[in-house]
Amino acid sequence: MIFSRHIYWIILLHIVLILTTSGTGLWLIVSQRGFTIGTLLIICSLFQIGGLVKKLNSFNQKLRLFFDAIEDKDNMLYFPEHNVSKEQEKLNRSLNRINLLLSKTQSAYSKQEHFYRSLLEEVPSGVLAWDSSGKIIMANSAALSLLNCPQPSQYHQLESLLQAQDKKSRLSLSQSQMKLQDETITILSIKDIGDELSDQESESWNKLSHVLTHEIMNTIAPIISLSQTLSTYPDINEKAIRGLRIIQAQSERLLEFTESFRHLSYLPQPEKKPFSLTATLQNLQELLSGDCKENHITFTLICQPESIDMNGDKNQLSQVLLNLLKNSMQALEGRTDGTISIHAQQDERISIDIIDNGSGILPELQEKIFIPFFTTKSEGTGIGLSLSKQIIRYHGGHLTIQESQPGKTVFHIDMPQ
Structure with a gap:
């Protein structure tokens, strides 16, 4: 004044x-x-x-x-x-x-805006927001990952994609509006209910596996012990001894199968530490190079960038990758032009694609192969893919079949860094 x-x-x-x-x-x-x-x-x-x-x-x-x-x-x-x-x-x-x-x-x-954006990035559900002109003003990484699309600028770029996703039972879409001064803001929440169902299913399998393991172990152990004791008696005839040995052998085989339950019901939480994903993939490539050469399989590894580091349980993730690679090799049995390739990429998240040119997986089997003890192989327990999916989920990621048809099968892993 x-x-x-x-x-x-x-x-x-x-x-x-x-x-x-x-x-x-x-x-x-x-x-x-x-x-x-x-x-x-x-x-x-x-x-x-x-x-x-x-x-x-x-x-x-x-x-x-x-x-x-x-x-x-x-x-x-x-x-x-x-x-x-x-x-x-x-x-x-x-x-x-x-x-x-x-x-x-x-x-x-600016600090407040950065705080809220960082907070939204930690939300497991996808969040999209656009103004009355259709301009996308916010999209967190979870939304882009669930919709499998790059950063959009206009809502019309997502309309067809959202309509297609809405028809799938895997995603739940919820829309609301709010007034911000004189502007109408539309907020879309995207939730992966498939993960919730998968978590509930996994929990149910774990409980069942725990109960079955406990009951079978308590039942089989005395049978093995008793058959061993009876087969040593001096006054027992040879036929009875042979029968007892068969009982013992079958019991031990059942006991080995029961150990498969332990892998599911007693899977430890991952011990996350920084490690080189690139080096781990290179070690697996070297490990399987002999088998690939023997079976006429061409193995290629592509990492973008060339050196990828991440935080996770190196041993568990190596087990997952090795299991997926062996599955791909089995799918190429009998072929002389087999190819297996790994594409690893690091952006805001880490994605790993394991691709083979095998005969593919039938559509009606694609949803079943992650169910514990389901297998299409003459030998095997059927827990490999189920165990792998559970390990990836413990790392906050997803393991899915991105594509499978004769000549191309893609297993896709998506994880945080």
């Missing part, structure tokens, strides 16, 4: 001075008492008017520059507070103070 009053007095003083100078000049000319001096005074008043206009324009230009900087969110603007006139110093100090306050407010707003 003091600053404004000071400017008013300066302008008023200039106006009074201009009126006095021009009035005196006109009086001298009209009264014919001093035509030359009167003319000079009028000319002088014109210069005074020009000076006042220039001063006012300098204030206006400075204010216009200041407001343009605010509109452009430029906080680097600074007006000198030294070696200027008193009124300029006060004006510049006021503008610099306002600019500093706006800068602090903008910084606090």
Whole structure:
């Protein structure tokens, strides 16, 4: 207020001075008492008017520059507070103070926005938001991962994809609207209910496996012990001994099968540590190189970037990758042109694709192969893929069949870094 009053007095003083100078000049000319001096005074008043206009324009230009900087969110603007006139110093100090306050407010707003965006990135559900013009203003990584699409800029780029996903039972879509000042914001929540069902199914299998393991172990162990004891009796005939040995052998085989239950019901939580995924994949390639050469299989490994590091249980993840690679090799049995390739990529998340050119998996079997003890092989327990899926889920990721048809099968792993 003091600053404004000071400017008013300066302008008023200039106006009074201009009126006095021009009035005196006109009086001298009209009264014919001093035509030359009167003319000079009028000319002088014109210069005074020009000076006042220039001063006012300098204030206006400075204010216009200041407001343009605010509109452009430029906080680097600074007006000198030294070696200027008193009124300029006060004006510049006021503008610099306002600019500093706006800068602090903008910084606090940016921190708050960063906090909320980081918070949304930690939400397991996908979240998309767009304004009334259809412009996407926010999409967290979970949404992009669930929809398997790059960062969109407009809602119409997602409409067909969302309609297709809505028809799938794997994803649940929920939409709501909110008013933000005068703008209508639409928020879409995307939830993978397939993971929830898979978790519940896995928990049920774990409980069943735990119960069966306990009961079978308690039943089989005494039978093995008793058959061993009876077969050592001296007065027992050879036929009975042979029968007891068969009982013992079958019991031990059943006991070995029961051990498969332990892998599911007693799978430990991963011990996550930083390790080189690239080095692990290269070691697996070297490990299987002999078998691949013997079976005429071409093995290729592509990592983008060339060196990928991640946080996880190296031993468990190596077990998963080895199991998937052996499955691919079994799918190529009898072929002389077999190919297996691994594509590993690191962006915001880590994705690993294991691709083979085998005969593929029938569509009706693709949903069943992750069920414990389901197998299409003549030998095997059928827990490999189920165990692998559970390990990946413990790492916060997904193991799926991305594609399977004659000539191409792709197992896809998606995990956090």
